[in-house]
Every structure is written in structure tokens, then in C-alpha cells.
Amino acid sequence: MKLPAGGRLRWQLTLSHLAAIACTLVSMIAAIVLIASHFIAGQPDTSAREPVQEARSVARVISGLVTSNADPNELNAVLRALASGDLRATFSFGPVNGGRNEPFQVGLHDIAYLVVLGPNGEVLGSSDPSGVGFAPPERAEWQRALDSGDVVPLSGNGPVALGAAAIVDDSGHTVGAMVVAKSALPPPASADRLDLLRGLAIFGAASLVALIAASLFAVASSSVVAYLLSRSLVRRLERLEQAAAAIASGDLTQRVEADSSDEVGRLGRQFNAMAADLERTLRELRAERDRVAGLLEQRRQLVANASHELRTPLATIRGYVESALARRAGVPADLQRDLETVEQEIGRLQQLIEDLFAIAQSELGKLTLRLEPTDVDALVQRLVSTSAPLAWRQRRVQVLAEPSSSGLPMALADQQRLEQVLSNLLNNAVRHTPPGGLVAFNLAAEDGSVRLQVRDTGEGIDPEDLPHVFERFFRGRNNGAVGAGLGLALVAELTQAMGGEVNADSTPGQGSCFEVRLRAAS
Numbered sequence: 001m002k003l004p005a006g007g008r009l010r011w012q013l014t015l016s017h018l019a020a021i022a023c024t025l026v027s028m029i030a031a032i033v034l035i036a037s038h039f040i041a042g043q044p045d046t047s048a049r050e051p052v053q054e055a056r057s058v059a060r061v062i063s064g065l066v067t068s069n070a071d072p073n074e075l076n077a078v079l080r081a082l083a084s085g086d087l088r089a090t091f092s093f094g095p096v097n098g099g100r101n102e103p104f105q106v107g108l109h110d111i112a113y114l115v116v117l118g119p120n121g122e123v124l125g126s127s128d129p130s131g132v133g134f135a136p137p138e139r140a141e142w143q144r145a146l147d148s149g150d151v152v153p154l155s156g157n158g159p160v161a162l163g164a165a166a167i168v169d170d171s172g173h174t175v176g177a178m179v180v181a182k183s184a185l186p187p188p189a190s191a192d193r194l195d196l197l198r199g200l201a202i203f204g205a206a207s208l209v210a211l212i213a214a215s216l217f218a219v220a221s222s223s224v225v226a227y228l229l230s231r232s233l234v235r236r237l238e239r240l241e242q243a244a245a246a247i248a249s250g251d252l253t254q255r256v257e258a259d260s261s262d263e264v265g266r267l268g269r270q271f272n273a274m275a276a277d278l279e280r281t282l283r284e285l286r287a288e289r290d291r292v293a294g295l296l297e298q299r300r301q302l303v304a305n306a307s308h309e310l311r312t313p314l315a316t317i318r319g320y321v322e323s324a325l326a327r328r329a330g331v332p333a334d335l336q337r338d339l340e341t342v343e344q345e346i347g348r349l350q351q352l353i354e355d356l357f358a359i360a361q362s363e364l365g366k367l368t369l370r371l372e373p374t375d376v377d378a379l380v381q382r383l384v385s386t387s388a389p390l391a392w393r394q395r396r397v398q399v400l401a402e403p404s405s406s407g408l409p410m411a412l413a414d415q416q417r418l419e420q421v422l423s424n425l426l427n428n429a430v431r432h433t434p435p436g437g438l439v440a441f442n443l444a445a446e447d448g449s450v451r452l453q454v455r456d457t458g459e460g461i462d463p464e465d466l467p468h469v470f471e472r473f474f475r476g477r478n479n480g481a482v483g484a485g486l487g488l489a490l491v492a493e494l495t496q497a498m499g500g501e502v503n504a505d506s507t508p509g510q511g512s513c514f515e516v517r518l519r520a521a522s
Helices: 009-041 047-067 072-083 137-148 191-248 263-326 333-363 376-395 415-431 487-497
Strands: 111-117 123-126 161-168 174-182 372-374 398-401 411-413 438-446 449-456 501-507 511-519
Touching (some): 047 072, 072 111, 111 137, 137 161, 191 263, 263 333, 333 376, 333 415, 376 449, 411 511
Parallel strands (some): 398 438
Antiparallel strands (some): 111 174, 438 449, 449 511, 501 511
16 A cells, blocks of 8 residues: 555655755855865965975985985986976986986976085085085075075075975985075065955955854754654654564563554554564464473373383393293203393393383483492493303303503492493494404593493494484494484483593494593592
8 A cells, every 4th residue: 555655754754854954965065165265265375485395396306316325427417407497308327206217397497506415414416517516605504494494585696595305215214405596586476466365364264153153053953853853753663672672572462552654653563463473373382382391291201100110020021031041951942042032132121121211210300320439340340240141142242351450440420320331332332243253341540530441343333423323212324223222322311410421433344432431539
């Protein structure tokens, strides 16, 4: 829907700014005209300082000759050419005009002579035929002209005025001085021109005062007009900004008044609709979050209860199987193999249930740890003695514990949970090691901690899988999808809960090494 011109915010803003800009432009035009005319009328008469200006120009031109210690005859020739007004003369010797091979382009006229002085006041060259021996009667006035930096008038039959300027090198150091003697000076400005300039200056000053007063009034009036026109618009935008800030801070009930027909009113209505949709969506998300949280809590509780209830019957079944295997004399060979398979699968099932129970307890916040000094070496020896025969019988994998260094400190750990960690690492290594392979435990003290390594000669882990081995339910792509993906995840969670850390290293085709570090008990 097209809004009328009066109800469109862009026109309201445009008109308010145009009013302010129009006032400012009128004042600016008047100021520019006045300042320009005042600048033109106030240009000073520089003819009286012509000798000094010419001395500075010539000093810049011949600075290259002076700093390069050119031959005096060459310098004299240059000065004579400049004094004669031969502006088209170029010189094939030495650096002239600051090292630039181009004609001298500064107009000199009415030159009596040009003299170049050294740092100690000696004559290095002159336009006079006598060259370095030039010593006119007014030589005593050269230093005064250089010290004053102004024109020194002379009397008598010689030059009428002197001007001097320092000669500096590229680094800014003074290497000499340039003296220009004038045979005549340009006539001064006429009295009529001075009166005209004086009148223009007075008029300009009066106009400037009037302009300042008018500018102040124009700025004040345009500011008031702009403020009055935009105040109502800005207030509505400020209310919209405050409502947006309130919503950003979490108050989704904020709304703004949106009863106008311009863009701000439309923006307010869109803002209110957006806030209502956001409030409704967030309310639905919170309800869904609570529902999912309840389902997750029920699942955790179910897993914890189920794994707890399954532990006892599985232990009973395993006891009967072990009892049957103990009476091998009366059991047929085929049945013995079947019972060994049942025993193996029951062991895997018990390990899985223990892992599920521990993870469920951790998620429910009921995983209790009793950290105390623990003899890791004794724990490893006991685990190896009970697991090595089973690993050899079931997988033909050798399990051993390498001799540990003497004085191995105890680790600060929960013995039951640490045994679960070591058992999971051992089962994982045996499962991924082919028959005839080796799984070895290694213990060492290092930097105030106890380091435990479990190395195997198995199939290894692909580099792209290695960063994910401690994630729940992760199973490598090249391991035949063996296991539930919980054992190593539980290893990481239990190790970190005991204040330790775990990492893995592997070379495909050569084996893997899992390392657990626990704090040493003080």
C-alpha cells in the first residue's frame, strides 16, 4: 500500500534536513564570498622583499654545486649566467638546480651581482669577473642581511639593496650563504591602491563580524527547526530500541505502540508480530525440552535399573558354567567347547552391563568415587594373572606386564573404577589383536604422576578414527563393528573423574598404545 507523502517517514526526514541544510548553505555561501574577497584584497605587497626571495630561489638552484665542492670557475660561470638573465642557459658541469638537468626557471632582473659565501664567510664564487676575489665596499653588510633575513637597503653609487639566504644540503645542514645585490627595486604600491586595500580590509572585517553573528543565529534557528521536526520521530525509534533491548535480555513480553501509518508504525507492527512469534516458539521449545529431559531421565533410570538387575543373574549363570567347566572329566569335548563359548559371551555381556551401569550412574549424578592411594602395580599384576590365561585360550593372544621401575608411587584413584578402566583397555586390546599377538602393560612415574600404558600389536586405528575413539557409541569403520562403542568412552569418563587424563596413539597395521595418567598420591 502506497502511503501519502505526508505520512512517509522519508519525506518527513527529508524536509527536516532540507530546512536545516538550506539555512546552513546560505550562511556558507556568504562566508565563502566574504573570505575570498577579504583574502584577495589583503594580499601583501611583496615587492619590497624581492632580494630575499631571489636569494632563496638561487640558493636552492646552486645547492648541488656548493655541496659537491664544484670548481670555483664553474660556480662563477653559473652565477654570471644567472645574473645576466640568460634563463635558457643549461650547464654541462656539476649538479645545477639541486641535481636536476633542466634550465633555470626563476626570473631575475636588476641584478648588480651574485655572491656565494662559505660556512666561515669566505667567498666561494661570484658573478663579478674577479670571481672569488670579489670584495665590494658593502661586503660588511652581507652578514647583516643573512642574520636579519630581511632586505638591507644601501646608499651610494653601488647596489641599492641586499638580500641573503642560507644554502642547505639534502640533510638540512647549512653549507653556505647566497647574497643577491640589486641595482634597482620595483616601485612600491601607490597610495591609491593602499587606500583601496585599507577600505576593503575595513569592510571585510565588518562583514566578517556580521557574518559570524548571522551564522550563529542561522545555526541556532536551523537546529531548533530540525530538532522540533525530528523529535517525535526519534522518540518512536527510541521506544522501539528499548523494546528490542528488553527482548534481547530475555523479556519476550515487550511490545511497542504501532498505531501510525508511516514506516515506523509498520516497523512497530512487524516487531510486535515477531516478538509474539518468538515468545510462542520459545514457549513450545521449553515444553519440548522439558518433555525430552523427562524422557532422557526415564531412559537413564531404566538403563541403571536394568543393568543393576541383570548383574546378579549373569553372575549366577557364569558360576554354573565355571562349575561345569571345572568337572571336565565327565563333560564331552563338544560340550566343553560350547561351555567355553558361553563363558566368553557371558564375560562380554557382564562387561557391557558394568559399562552401562557406570555410564547411567554418571548421567544420573550418582557415580561415587573414593579416591585413595592405590597400588597400580599390584592391580595390574592381578589383572594380568586372571586375564592372561583366558586371552590365550580364547584368542591366542599373550598378555604380560613389563617390569616397572623401583619406587613407583601410588596413584590417587578409586581402586574399583581404576580396575574397570584397566579391564576395558585390556579387553579392547585383546579384541583387536590377531592370534599370536601381544598385549603389554607398562608403568612408570613421570612429573608427579603415574603413567600407565597398554600397548598391543593389533590392527591399529585409522588416523581419521583416532580423534573419536573416546566418544560414546563410536566404532571404527575398519574393525568389523566389534563392540558397543562404550568401553573406551567409559575409560575416558572414569579417568577424568579421577582427575587424570587419557590419550591414544596408533599406527595402522602395527598396533596401538593407550596411555592413562593419574596423579601420584602425596
